[in-house]
Amino acid sequence: MVCYADAQLITWFNKRQPRGIQSVSERRLGTESSKTRQALLEAAEQVMREEGYAAVTSRRVAERAGLKPQLVHYYFRTMDDLFLALLQGLADNYLIHFARALASDKPLRGLWEISSNPEAAALTTEFLALANHRKNIGAEIIRLNRRMRSMQTEVFKQVLQSAGFDLDEYPPEPLAVALESIARGMALEKSLGITRSYASMRALVERYLTAFEP
Amino acid sequence: MVCYADAQLITWFNKRQPRGIQSVSERRLGTESSKTRQALLEAAEQVMREEGYAAVTSRRVAERAGLKPQLVHYYFRTMDDLFLALLQGLADNYLIHFARALASDKPLRGLWEISSNPEAAALTTEFLALANHRKNIGAEIIRLNRRMRSMQTEVFKQVLQSAGFDLDEYPPEPLAVALESIARGMALEKSLGITRSYASMRALVERYLTAFEP
DNA sequence: GTCTATACTTCGATAGAC
DNA sequence: GTCTATCGAAGTATAGAC
Helix, strand or coil: CCCCCHHHHHHHHHCCCCCCCCCCCCCCCCCCCCHHHHHHHHHHHHHHHHHCHHHCCHHHHHHHHCCCHHHHHHHCCCHHHHHHHHHHHHHHHHHHHHHHHHHCCCHHHHHHHHHHCHHHHHHHHHHHHHHCCCHHHHHHHHHHHHHHHHHHHHHHHHHHHHCCCCCCCCCHHHHHHHHHHHHHHHHHHHHHCCCCCHHHHHHHHHHHHHHHCC | CCCCCHHHHHHHHHCCCCCCCCCCCCCCCCCCCCHHHHHHHHHHHHHHHHHCHHHCCHHHHHHHHCCCHHHHHHHCCCHHHHHHHHHHHHHHHHHHHHHHHHHCCCHHHHHHHHHHCHHHHHHHHHHHHHHCCCHHHHHHHHHHHHHHHHHHHHHHHHHHHHCCCCCCCCCHHHHHHHHHHHHHHHHHHHHHCCCCCHHHHHHHHHHHHHHHCC
16 A cells, blocks of 8 residues: 655645636735634634534634634635635645555545544535535535545555455445445534434444455 | 325324424514415525525525515524424425335335435535534434434335345445435535546446345 | 514725834 | 724614505
């Protein structure tokens, strides 16, 4: 199994094409390396997770960070820019965990664990909802989805092949989609307090994973 | 396979316990049978699907329906009440399609089709996001989830049994969860314009469905 | 059943001082 | 880099006339 160091993977991944159309206002803007900017992003993530994307307003984010609302507009020209930065952070975070899963001896279980995280699932759901009506967010989600899916599919392919499975009978891509969809679905139910089918699903998934990763 | 008529099923299903805490304001309220109320609900559903839950405001809903914003408050005491009514409509709609699937000779394929509807998936995602921070919505979603899941599980159980499958090896409940999660995941990607893994996933699912429903 | 009028809150965004 | 001050727009909700 190929193994990247965290930093390397993220660096490689972030060599991305310029994203969407940027606003061309003349207004002054804070640097990306600012600590305050980071604090605002963390506050925004908390607000989004706890109260939903509609609650991510300059005033509420600033309040959570103990700062003035105008600072949000100083570091992010528009709220859309803030959401894009947030999405970027989420993707970076995914990559870190993905790299760890890759480096472990049971990468598929790692993928399952990543997508089973209720907090991450809730955040992802917020972004998926956002993506349906904010063009910029939607475009970025599509970009990220493409890359993540490719990487997941590659992991499935290598694991299945080295375990001697026929890739026609066990097609890597839909299996990757299935794993992520199911894990996120379960995580969402969990974050709502629904645990009813958790055990039986865990057993079912475990059976497949054991077959794939003995 | 048991077969209910649409109306009967909905009637049975809607014999539900009273939902959550209702506001106790003295204000006048329109009747549930009003045509205007129905128009507002349809407008709200459109707005929610196209622009997200955050766009479901009294002003925007009224505008879409060609009415005055205050009418929204006349028919729904609070916006939460409107969301709950919307959710109820969504559940009723699900039941209609569920009943049709039950009555057909391939109920599992029917379940797949229902959850594969991109518009419905987008709406469901909006509600799942809403559920994470609006207590009333969350409670109602949990209630609906429990009932729908029971019904889906029962369908799986009957189909698998009559096809001679071992229910320990093919456990109905997690299979129902998997079917819905995957279908919704695919539908969400579709509504974003991602069609990449659609064909291969369709083939994989078809293989299982053919085994279950020859 | 629908309207006008209105009170109050919160929002995004910007200009300009320090 | 952070602040004060401020605009205009949009939001929920209610009272009361017709």
